[in-house]
Amino acid sequence: MVAGLLMIGGAAAGVFGALLGLGGGVLLVPMLTLGFGLPLREAVGVSLISVIVTSSAAAGVYLERHVANLRLGMTLELFTATGALVGGSIAFLLDEQWLSLLFAGLLLYVAATMARSGFRPAPEEATDTAAPGSDDEAERDEPTSTLERLSGPGYRVRRLGLGIVGATVAGVVSALLGIGGGIIKVPLMHLAMGVPFRVATATSNMMIGITAAASAVTYLIRGGIDPYVAGPTGIGVFLGATAGSRLAHRVDLRYLRLLFVVVLVYLAIQMLSRGLA
Amino acid sequence: MTASHAAVAERLSGRLLIAFTYVSVGLLVIGVVLMIANGISPLDPSPGLDLATLGSSLLALEPIAFLWLGILAVIAAPIGRVIVAGIVYASDGDVTMVVISIAIVVVIAIGVGSAIAVTF
Numbered sequence: 001m002v003a004g005l006l007m008i009g010g011a012a013a014g015v016f017g018a019l020l021g022l023g024g025g026v027l028l029v030p031m032l033t034l035g036f037g038l039p040l041r042e043a044v045g046v047s048l049i050s051v052i053v054t055s056s057a058a059a060g061v062y063l064e065r066h067v068a069n070l071r072l073g074m075t076l077e078l079f080t081a082t083g084a085l086v087g088g089s090i091a092f093l094l095d096e097q098w099l100s101l102l103f104a105g106l107l108l109y110v111a112a113t114m115a116r117s118g119f120r121p122a123p124e125e126a127t128d129t130a131a132p133g134s135d136d137e138a139e140r141d142e143p144t145s146t147l148e149r150l151s152g153p154g155y156r157v158r159r160l161g162l163g164i165v166g167a168t169v170a171g172v173v174s175a176l177l178g179i180g181g182g183i184i185k186v187p188l189m190h191l192a193m194g195v196p197f198r199v200a201t202a203t204s205n206m207m208i209g210i211t212a213a214a215s216a217v218t219y220l221i222r223g224g225i226d227p228y229v230a231g232p233t234g235i236g237v238f239l240g241a242t243a244g245s246r247l248a249h250r251v252d253l254r255y256l257r258l259l260f261v262v263v264l265v266y267l268a269i270q271m272l273s274r275g276l277a
Numbered sequence: 278m279t280a281s282h283a284a285v286a287e288r289l290s291g292r293l294l295i296a297f298t299y300v301s302v303g304l305l306v307i308g309v310v311l312m313i314a315n316g317i318s319p320l321d322p323s324p325g326l327d328l329a330t331l332g333s334s335l336l337a338l339e340p341i342a343f344l345w346l347g348i349l350a351v352i353a354a355p356i357g358r359v360i361v362a363g364i365v366y367a368s369d370g371d372v373t374m375v376v377i378s379i380a381i382v383v384v385i386a387i388g389v390g391s392a393i394a395v396t397f
Contacts (some may be wrong), residue, residue, distance in 0.1 A: 001318075002318050003309060006319055007309075049348055049352075050357050052354065052355060053298060053302065053349050053351055055355070056294045056351070056354045056355060057294075057295065057298045059291070059355075060295035060298060061291065061295070062291070063287045063288070063290050063291030063294065064288055064292065065291075066284060066287050070283070070287050074378065075377055077359070078377055078381050080390065081381050081384045084388075085384055085387060085391075088388065088392075089391065092395075107338075109375045140351040149373075188395070198354070209355030210356070210358075210385075212355075213354075213385065214321045214385050216385060216390070217388050217389050218388050218392045219353065220326065220392075221346070221389065221392035221396055221397075222392050222396050223397065225348065226319075226323050227308070227323050227326075227341060227345055228312065228317065228319040228320070228321060228323045228341075229319045229320075229323075230305075230344070230348055231305045231308050231309045231320075231344045231348075232309050234305050234347075234348075234351065235305050235306055
C-alpha cells in the first residue's frame with residue numbers, strides 16, 4: 001500500500017517535473033517529509049537518487065542526439081561536483097529546522113520564477129539559434145581558445161568565470177536540498193553564458209547526474225538513503241518523467257505553471273511552519 | 278579534439294547512461310516486487326549497505342540486496358559516463374578534457390573518503 005503510494009507520488013513528481021522543466025526534487029522532498037513523515041535529510045537522500053535516474057534517462061537521449069554540450073557540461077560539472085561535496089557535508093551539520101526553512105525559501109523562489117514567466121512563451125521558441133549537433137558538426141573548424149573549445153555550432157560561450165561560480169553554488173544547493181539545480185544552471189548558461197535555451201536545458205540535465213551523484217555518495221555512506229523508500233519512489237519518478245516528456249507538447253503549460261505556483265506556495269508555507277515549529 | 282571524436286564521446290556517453298538507467302530501474306523493480314512479496318513496508322527500518330554480504334544476499338533473493346545494487350547502479354551511471362568520455366578524449370590526446378574527467382572522479386573519491394572518515 002505505502003509502496004504504491006510512493007510510486008504514485010513519485011510518478012506525479014516526475015510528470016510535473018518533466019512538463020515544467022524541473023527535477024522532481026522540488027516536489028519529492030516535501031511529499032516525503034510532509035506526506036510520509038520521513039526526516040528531511042532522508043527525503044533529500046531519496047530525492048537525489050530519483051533525480052539521478054531522471055537525469056540519466058534524459059541526458060542519455062540528449063547526448064546521443066548531440067543536443068547537450070558535453071565539453072561545457074563536463075567543465076562546469078567539476079565545479080558543481082565540488083559544490084555538491086561541500087553541500088553534502090554541510091547538510092549533515094545543519095539542523096533539520098534550518099533545512100526546512102532553506103527548502104521553503106527555495107520553493108518560494110521557484111514559485112516566483114514560475115509566476116513571472118507565467119504566460120510568456122517558452123524561451124526555446126525565441127532564443128534558439130542553430131540546431132546543435134546537426135550534421136554540420138563535422139565541418140566545423142578546430143577550436144583554439146578555451147571559450148571557443150567550449151562553444152557549439154551557432155553560439156559562442158562567454159563569461160566562463162561567472163559560470164564556474166554559479167555552477168559551484170548550484171552544487172551546494174543541490175546537495176543541501178536534494179534538487180537537481182537546473183533552476184540555477186539553466187538561466188546561468190542561457191542568460192549569462194550565451195548558450196541557446198535548448199542546449200542549456202540538455203546540458204544542465206546531463207550535469208544534474210554528476211552533481212547529485214557527488215552528494216549521493218555522502219548520503220549513502222552516512223546512512224541518509226533509505227532503500228525501501230528510494231526503490232518505489234525512484235521507479236515512480238522514472239515512469240512519470242518518461243510519460244511527462246511525451247505529454248509535454250500536448251499540454252498548455254501556461255495554466256499548468258500557474259497551478260504549480262499555487263502548489264509550491266502551499267508547500268512553502270507547510271515547510272516554513274515545520275521549520276519554525 | 279576533432280568533431281568526429283566529440284560526437285563519439287557524446288554518443289558513447291549517451292548509450293552508457295541509457296543502458297545504466299534501464300539496468301538500475303530493472304534492479305529497483307525486482308527489489309520492490311520482492312519487498313512487496315515479503316510483506317515489507319517502505320516505512321520499516323531498512324538494513325544498511327553491506328558490500329561484503331551483497332553477493333550472497335542477491336543469491337538468496339533478498340529484496341534489500343536488489344534495492345542497494347539498483348541504487349549503486351544509479352549513482353554509478355553518471356560517474357561511468359564521465360570515465361567513458363575521459364577515455365575517448367584521451368584517445369584523441371585532448372589533455373584538458375582528460376584532466377577535467379580525472380578531476381571530477383577525484384572530487385567524488387574525496388567525497389567517499391571524507392564520508393567514510395566521518396562515519397567509521
